[in-house]
Amino acid sequence: xxxxxxxxxxxxxxxxxxxxxxxxxxxxxxxxxxxxxxxxxxxxxxxxxxxxxxxxxxxxxxxxxxxxxxxxxxxxxxxxxxxxxxxxxxxxxx
Amino acid sequence: xxxxxxxxxxxxxxxxxxxxxxxxxxxxxxxxxxxxxxxxxxxxxxxxxxxxxxxxxxxxxxxxxxxxxxxxxxxxxxxxxxxxxxxxxxxxxx
Numbered sequence: 001x002x003x004x005x006x007x008x009x010x011x012x013x014x015x016x017x018x019x020x021x022x023x024x025x026x027x028x029x030x031x032x033x034x035x036x037x038x039x040x041x042x043x044x045x046x047x048x049x050x051x052x053x054x055x056x057x058x059x060x061x062x063x064x065x066x067x068x069x070x071x072x073x074x075x076x077x078x079x080x081x082x083x084x085x086x087x088x089x090x091x092x093x094x
Numbered sequence: 095x096x097x098x099x100x101x102x103x104x105x106x107x108x109x110x111x112x113x114x115x116x117x118x119x120x121x122x123x124x125x126x127x128x129x130x131x132x133x134x135x136x137x138x139x140x141x142x143x144x145x146x147x148x149x150x151x152x153x154x155x156x157x158x159x160x161x162x163x164x165x166x167x168x169x170x171x172x173x174x175x176x177x178x179x180x181x182x183x184x185x186x187x188x
Binding site: 036037040043044047050051056058059060061062063 | 130131134137138141144145150152153154155156157
């Protein structure tokens with residue numbers, strides 16, 4: 001994926017942020033929930049999607065929130081597929 | 095809990111590290127698994143413990159690992175109970 005494609009893809013998932021950790025670009029969104037149980041249920045639903053697609057995010061489950069981070073290890077950064085997975089994560093949340 | 099109690103309690107959970115984020119002391123351990131599915135199963139088991147005790151950690155689930163972080167919001171740092179929860183997390187892993 002070319003660097004200049006990011007803004008266009010990012011526009012389709014406005015609630016996600018592009019971040020960089022250890023020199024690797026990632027997209028991240030923190031989803032809010034009313035307690036720990038609902039947060040963990042969301043983690044499991046995103047986990048099911050990840051297993052189905054064999055593409056796995058980092059999922060930080062806390063009381064009242066889940067922070068989801070997508071990136072592609074094999075390219076050391078963002079791939080078009082990460083943006084698709086982010087959009088599908090938004091669908092699960094809705 | 096007194097600051098000077100930490101080393102004694104910490105000695106009972108040698109694989110955990112005491113870390114400080116945003117001025118708040120926490121205990122953290124990264125548990126390894128052979129894939130995403132097993133990592134997520136562990137997250138759920140620790141989540142069940144958390145719900146049963148009404149004390150909730152941060153659980154970072156990734157492909158092949160879960161990083162568990164315990165601290166106590168109400169005291170803005172570590173409480174004796176966090177060390178007990180860490181020991182029980184170790185038991186789940188074993």
